[in-house]
Amino acid sequence: MSFLAAYGLLAHALIFGAIAALLPLGILRPKAALAATTLALLVGIAPGLHGILGTPSVTLLQLALLQLANKTPSPFTVRAAIGVLAFAVIFYAMSWGFGPFDLYALGFQPRAILMAMLPLAAALHWRKMHAALLILAVDLAAYATGVFPNFWDVLIDPLLVLLAFCMVARQAYLRFSARGNR
Amino acid sequence: MVDRDIPRWLPITLFIAALAAAFWRAPMPAPAHFEPTPPASTPPLAAEFFSEKIPEANGNVGPSTLARLPDGRLIIAWQETRTEEASDAKIRLQFQDKQGNWSKARDVASRATVAGHSFAYLSQLDRPLLYAEGNWLHLWFVTHGISDWRSAAIIHTFSSDGGQSWATQSKMAIAPGFNPGGLQLAPPVQLAEGELALPLQENSGKVHSWLRLAATGTAIEKIRLPAEQSLMQQGPAAVNQPPGAESLIALSDKNLLAAGHPEGNRKILQLWHSIDGGQHWQTSRVIERAADGAAEFTHPFLLRTRDGRIHLTYTWRQQGIRHLYFTEAWLAEGDRP
Numbered sequence: 001m002s003f004l005a006a007y008g009l010l011a012h013a014l015i016f017g018a019i020a021a022l023l024p025l026g027i028l029r030p031k032a033a034l035a036a037t038t039l040a041l042l043v044g045i046a047p048g049l050h051g052i053l054g055t056p057s058v059t060l061l062q063l064a065l066l067q068l069a070n071k072t073p074s075p076f077t078v079r080a081a082i083g084v085l086a087f088a089v090i091f092y093a094m095s096w097g098f099g100p101f102d103l104y105a106l107g108f109q110p111r112a113i114l115m116a117m118l119p120l121a122a123a124l125h126w127r128k129m130h131a132a133l134l135i136l137a138v139d140l141a142a143y144a145t146g147v148f149p150n151f152w153d154v155l156i157d158p159l160l161v162l163l164a165f166c167m168v169a170r171q172a173y174l175r176f177s178a179r180g181n182r
Numbered sequence: 183m184v185d186r187d188i189p190r191w192l193p194i195t196l197f198i199a200a201l202a203a204a205f206w207r208a209p210m211p212a213p214a215h216f217e218p219t220p221p222a223s224t225p226p227l228a229a230e231f232f233s234e235k236i237p238e239a240n241g242n243v244g245p246s247t248l249a250r251l252p253d254g255r256l257i258i259a260w261q262e263t264r265t266e267e268a269s270d271a272k273i274r275l276q277f278q279d280k281q282g283n284w285s286k287a288r289d290v291a292s293r294a295t296v297a298g299h300s301f302a303y304l305s306q307l308d309r310p311l312l313y314a315e316g317n318w319l320h321l322w323f324v325t326h327g328i329s330d331w332r333s334a335a336i337i338h339t340f341s342s343d344g345g346q347s348w349a350t351q352s353k354m355a356i357a358p359g360f361n362p363g364g365l366q367l368a369p370p371v372q373l374a375e376g377e378l379a380l381p382l383q384e385n386s387g388k389v390h391s392w393l394r395l396a397a398t399g400t401a402i403e404k405i406r407l408p409a410e411q412s413l414m415q416q417g418p419a420a421v422n423q424p425p426g427a428e429s430l431i432a433l434s435d436k437n438l439l440a441a442g443h444p445e446g447n448r449k450i451l452q453l454w455h456s457i458d459g460g461q462h463w464q465t466s467r468v469i470e471r472a473a474d475g476a477a478e479f480t481h482p483f484l485l486r487t488r489d490g491r492i493h494l495t496y497t498w499r500q501q502g503i504r505h506l507y508f509t510e511a512w513l514a515e516g517d518r519p
Binding site: 002004005006008009044046047048050051052053054075091092095096097101102104105108109110111114117118121124125128129130131133134136137138139140141143144145146148149150151152153156157158159 | 185186188190192193194196197199200201203204205206207208209210211297299300301302303304327333335350352353355357358359360361362363384385388389391400401402403404405406
């Protein structure tokens with residue numbers, strides 16, 4: 001057993017619990033989240049997600065923990081989701097071989113990416129988006145532990161991109177419906 | 183979480199501290215330095231050819247791999263399934279001592295052991311690859327998450343006691359999240375200071391890369407190669423492989439040997455030889471040829487050991503594994519005797 005493997009399993013269980021916490025269950029919400037987290041570990045949902053989607057990012061784990069702790073509104077806004085989606089299209093296309101350059105490879109020696117974090121952090125600080133900046137700081141600290149060989153694995157993962165897609169699609173649907181009702 | 187609940191100074195301070203720590207942690211290895219091909223330690227050997235069946239590789243066997251340990255023993259690993267179902271696949275090992283006696287076969291990895299180490303579901307395991315370097319014996323193999331070629335990953339383990347005990351089987355970071363297509367590995371090339379360069383074919387062979395591995399097997403760099411390039415001992419080189427070649431080794435600087443199926447015909451297993459670094463290839467020896475419907479000679483794996491012998495393993499009619507060894511003099515003699 002490696003630390004990264006244990007992290008991946010537990011993180012997927014917590015993320016599954018956080019998804020259950022999104023259901024409109026009123027006062028039963030915390031119990032449903034706890035039950036879903038436990039079930040994910042017991043019936044093989046977490047190992048299944050881990051095997052298919054790989055290790056979840058620390059960003060997604062933090063968002064899941066905030067959801068489980070009922071810390072709303074989430075720092076993962078629709079605007080942030082659009083940013084993640086736009087980046088993910090380029091990142092995954094290039095990393096999976098549909099481009100001339102492998103962006104994922106940069107994450108093995110990530111000093112250039114780390115430098116690029118500075119203007120992003122300055123912008124978040126300037127706009128008083130403290131929660132988002134805190135999430136970024138925890139991502140960096142997680143990489144500094146040496147558990148993750150590639151820096152991108154700390155920042156982004158396919159499940160986070162799926163979450164971003166769902167948020168953007170929901171927003172688009174709501175806007176479309178509102179126009180139809182006018 | 184409401185942004186106004188967090189003190190303004192806290193996130194930026196933590197960010198700067200974490201950025202400094204991450205910067206310190208980020209590796210900055212020197213450029214990769216490829217070790218030259220080690221010359222054979224013995225004078226040129228006389229023509230020699232030997233063929234045998236691996237005693238305990240029975241039933242549904244798949245790809246095999248071979249390595250020579252520093253004490254002279256040979257180790258072979260192969261994929262085997264008990265039934266036609268790939269889900270019960272195992273990676274098995276067998277040792278051959280200097281007298282040529284094979285040890286009892288034992289399992290080194292199965293779905294259960296890999297799932298136990300990686301805490302992740304997998305549907306099967308495939309394509310083992312052994313590499314001995316000093317006292318380290320590395321084993322890589324490919325796992326599939328949901329179906330044959332979806333969500334593939336590479337698992338690495340190593341032994342520092344000649345294959346008696348193995349370290350935790352850990353998943354290697356090669357792609358973000360999961361690999362969308364099939365994965366294939368080729369034998370690694372030695373770099374300076376114990377590092378290795380592991381050639382990869384990702385996305386069902388469409389993407390060619392090499393992973394630079396630290397001596398412990400951890401990935402520290404990944405470089406994508408143009409499709410026509412291979413990783414040779416001198417570094418990435420454009421090698422025009424003969425069509426149907428599945429395994430390629432360098433015998434010396436420009437002297438290359440390939441094994442595979444001419445025009446993809448799996449009823450024939452043959453060797454090709456090039457003396458100009460892959461510019462021109464000529465058929466060297468036909469190892470197997472059969473016309474019956476059940477004939478298939480697949481998954482050839484070539485290895486050149488320091489004693490100058492060339493070893494070849496392959497799956498024989500999906501029923502077993504054959505191991506051959508021969509010398510360069512035998513290759514030069516022409517057709518198989």
